[in-house]
Amino acid sequence: MRLQDSVVVLTGATGGMGYAMVAALCQAGARVLLVGRQANALRAMEADFGSRVSSVQADLRLPEDRARVVAAARQLPGFNLLVNAAGVNHFGLFESMDDAAIAELIGINLTANLQLTRALLPLLKAAPQACVVNIGSTFGSIGYAGFSTYCASKFALRGFSQALRRELADTRVGVLYLAPRATNTEMNSTQVNAMNRFLGVATDSPELVAAQLIRALQRDLREVHLGWPERLFVRLNGLLPSLMDKALHRQLPTIQHYAKFAAAGAVAGSSAAESQKPTSLLEQRP
Template structure:
């Protein structure tokens, strides 16, 4: 797809990756409908791109919020790109999470995304060519201690992306699944970032992730995994999960120490 021809619904538009995506899309000439619960965070970009950047304040966990997005998309004249970027995370052992924490993570990361995609499909299918982009994670392929619920949500999103792509194979709508590795955003707590530093894990800047996503959209790819050696670990976990089991077991004391000793507020 040519970015200048894109009319985009982008959820999670005021997250770290979301803001970078908004900036890249508008700079390339796309029309962007930014979905957020924090519209003030978009003020600078709205001032910079007043003719391209539109916004709708909506809580995607609610039927009314999703309906508002669909109506705004119709008012825009239809869209040919749905970019599902909304997501929440919590670095914690599962026994540290209550029922609300678990339900909210699964609702935002999976249920609301599936429901909005379903609602948007008639609009997307009316276009000569359209694309659904689901922003997942490396943790959608590798189960990692301290992220059990987040991993569950991203594994689900990866499976949804694969199945939906096959479901729409005889239409003009494609599905791209994007799997960033650790990224420097506010969604990652201080404890999570400290753990990454202690383990020597690479952390990408949101602008780099957005740049890679733009390239994948232009190439009409099906999947995009970011980072090395993370791509290798994804393959290794699929072929030889026992090897990854043993490697992560050695990291467990370090992971637990950062969960228990660093401030780790809900995200």
Template sequence: MRWSRFWSRSPTLPEGGWPAQRILLIGASGGIGQALVDEFTAAGARLLISGRRTEVLTALAQRHPEQVTALTADLTRPEERRRLAAAARELGCNMLVNAAGVNRVGLFEACSDDEIERLISTNLTAPLQLTRALLPVLLEAKHGWVVNLGSTFGIIGYPGQVGYCATKFALRGFSQALRRELADTRIHVLHVAPRATHTAMNAPEVVAMNRELGNAMDPPARVALEVRRAIERGREETQLGRPERLFTRLNGLVPMLVDRALKRQLPIIRRFVGTPREELS
């Protein structure tokens, strides 16, 4: 093995830059998704955007009429994934940005079967299936990109968000494994992990809990900017927030310390996301 190859990073955007990019963005009707549309179009890219809220997608397409095509789709349905993949092939997309996601904040014991299934189908199954469907298109491109939006909770397990953490851990593992499987192709697989973000996904009690715990929350525009920078610089793994990066490194090295720190937060977390339970001795 040549060590220069071992230590190399993914290249930045090839000749043509952003105006040469044809992007399929799923989850465009969410807070981060809308910010990504504005960020990518400002850079010059053309987009095929998808989400569940038609009125939001229509407004985005009207805001960027020369660059954005909108297609409403529920990606938990196989027939709608096929329809979206066909539209992406027709446009000649060379980049897939998986930004769709749902959250469920609350104690795991109170989580229903339907809630767990919705988390898995939206956060994991849909991006995996859509990525697989688009791989032939991306392989034909001069350079192809798969950009998965994960979460800090896909690097560190957090109480009150067990199901969400499980799906985001899996998405990160998928990104890493796919990157290694495609290492001898022209497809570049990136994983970006935002920290808490001010979007409609976070209920008011979650915002209040983060405030009491001292957890920072980024605006969606900041996340979108960091996603664009990660693509431009070829950063295969990006995690937002310096304290969060330090905390996750500590979690990897000495998880027992993080266990203790989060245990001290449990009374606050339970007060906001569920009924406190009796401690067992």
């Protein structure tokens, strides 16, 4: 896909990876409509990127806010790329989550993405070439203890991406599912950071993820999983899930330990690493 002069609607612009994605898209020659919930952050990004961006403050769970995003997209000549990057996380044992927390996470990570995509599809189908990008996760292919609801949302987003791609196969609209591994963002909770430091989890920068997004778009890729050996683990989990069960069972006491602290305090985040040289999601430090 040609990104020079493309017109992008990017959700989650003020989130962990949003800024880096906007920077990469602008550098590639695109113009970007920033969608996010934080008005001050949106104004700051408009100051940083100037005429290449505009913004809409929106909570995409709200029908009226989604309608404002669609109205803004209609005013953008050449709109041809939707990047669904809005998302939240929750670390903790599943039984500690209440109904409201489950509904909020699924609403932001899944339902709002589907609803906005559906609303914008007529505009995308009218473009000479267009694409829907859904930002997923390694945890959209590997169920991981402590992230049950997050995994559910990302597994569903991956399934949606695959089904929609096949549904739109006779149109000019492509669908890309991009699955980062653990990424260093301010969304990370203290507990997740500490646990990943202990487990020696390898992490990527938002800039690396953004660069891989640009690469995937330019090469018209369909599904991209970032990180090694995470890509191997994704395949193993699909082919030999019982093997992955055994490997991940060794980490369960560590996950339970840090989940106790999460239940008593802050919960959020993605993943990050500490001091020792990172290895992988499935390798536990002695």
